[in-house]
Amino acid sequence: MMTVMIQDRPAVAHSPETLLAQLVDCMGNERFGPAFANYLHSLCGADHFAAFRLGRDELREVAACCVQPERTARDRVESYVNQGLWKHDPAMTEAQRRVDGATATIIHVDFSDHEYDDLRPRVYPHVRDRILLCGRGASGAFGLSVLRADPHTPFAHEGIEKLAQAAELLLAMLSKHADVCQSRPNVAQALTTLDEIESCIVATSALPRREAEVCARILYGLSSVGIALDLSVSEETVKTYRKRAYQRLVIGSERELLTWYLARWGRWSAERFQTAASKALH
Structure with missing residues (x-):
């Protein structure tokens, strides 16, 4: 019953x-x-x-x-x-x-x-x-x-x-x-500094250094001319590095680059802090 x-x-x-x-x-x-x-x-x-x-x-x-x-x-x-x-x-x-x-x-x-x-x-x-x-x-x-x-x-x-x-x-x-x-990336924190962006890309991808630097500066908001000035290379060289990086990442736009980066930044940031916390407590 x-x-x-x-x-x-x-x-x-x-x-x-x-x-x-x-x-x-x-x-x-x-x-x-x-x-x-x-x-x-x-x-x-x-x-x-x-x-x-x-x-x-x-x-x-x-x-x-x-x-x-x-x-x-x-x-x-x-x-x-x-x-x-x-x-x-x-x-x-x-x-x-x-x-x-x-x-x-x-x-x-x-x-x-x-x-x-x-x-x-x-x-x-x-x-x-x-x-x-x-x-x-x-x-x-x-x-x-x-x-x-x-x-x-x-x-x-x-x-x-x-x-x-x-x-x-x-x-x-x-x-x-x-x-x-x-687990949800904080866009404001993820894009706060160029060093933060570049460190994350280098740590979580197999991109060559120059391609990582160009992608980091794209995410930071610099134009091709601005990136060229910052890295002391020509604008054409910047475009070449960007094209190669996009091919390696299988993406075709800045929007896709941002999506790719945020997915990795969330995990990278959490792992970095957890590692630091574990070292402090053991």
């Missing part, structure tokens, strides 16, 4: 279970940040979060958001990463040291520590309390900074306990989100 059970109780819009379901559905897209912020708020009362992938002398943002997304302090997150302020963060230093442990670690930051005298006004001017969760996901090491803002009270003991209990789940979700995002 078949038994049919009907759920006649309406779902609560902001229940932890509903928020978790929404979070899973948002992995890999731009809605992940707000969904993760809402889930953390329901879990422990957090107002903001910033999540990072940890590597050797490198920190990469995975996601960052406020419960009210429009209030997300993007400038502070970017300064923390791009200006290397994280290297002066005692909690992040401790996280880097502990991240290779068998279990996740919870670090409760003490802002009264004199080591934060310089960092707090620059990165945490309106933060009342901060917890840093660190550990390993399936694809590497991650750090999750969870913040409680003024004028709210510090995190309650119960909230910290819930965060600790959910630590492995949170790290797994961050790892999965990062993997999905990494």
